[in-house]
């Protein structure tokens with residue numbers, strides 16, 4: 001039987017008295033595209049953080065392709081194949097697109113970058129260029145990040161999350177703040193990701209979420225209240241009651 005890419009069993013996360021995620025059990029199969037929806041404060045980012053290890057669960061277990069990763073640190077999970085983006089950009093504004101991708105490829109911290117600037121023929125540079133190409137940013141290799149549009153920054157963030165060749169890619173609100181004109185490009189990029197990659201995304205934009213994914217999990221008050229195919233979610237009574245008038 002195929003192991004799920006991600007298996008959560010009764011995962012919980014507390015912050016003091018606040019139960020941000022409560023007994024979440026779900027499987028995401030290899031190659032699946034999964035959206036996590038829900039109103040503000042539902043626990044979506046906290047659930048992401050339990051999977052990536054930024055805030056490990058306070059209860060339950062997490063497995064990646066059958067390997068228990070519950071107690072691992074974030075960098076160990078990255079090494080085992082989890083890549084992610086954050087709601088808040090982690091790009092280095094004063095550096096170029098190529099330099100940002102190079103840093104991600106080499107797994108560097110910016111402080112060490114000055115010692116290790118990319119040289120010609122460096123394998124890391126070739127890989128950084130390849131990622132730029134996949135993210136349709138090849139024409140902007142020498143552009144400083146602070147001069148990029150919001151949409152281009154989002155594309156770069158996805159490219160950086162792909163640098164470690166993850167098996168599971170987790171995107172936290174990839175469409176947040178994008179202009180309507182930037183959305184089709186993001187959607188195209190998401191759809192072009194190789195099917196070998198498992199994709200999990202948090203998204204408030206229903207159109208993007210439902211167009212880019214196969215299955216949707218809806219969270220409310222730390223609990224997954226609905227799990228359904230993306231083409232059947234909009235009419236679901238629970239979803240309607242959550243989203244009608246919620247401003248999303």
Ligand SMILES: Nc1ncnc2c1ncn2[C@@H]1O[C@H](COP(=O)(O)OP(=O)(O)OP(=O)(O)O)[C@@H](O)[C@H]1O
Nearest residue numbers: 015018019020038039040041042043044045046047
């Ligand atoms: N580090 C933290 N310390 C304390 N409480 C936290 C922390 N992170 C999240 N929370 C709380 O956990 C709950 C869930 O927050 P979370 O950010 O996971 O929700 P969300 O569904 O991602 O919301 P949004 O859509 O607004 O990003 C909220 O009540 C939030 O205030």
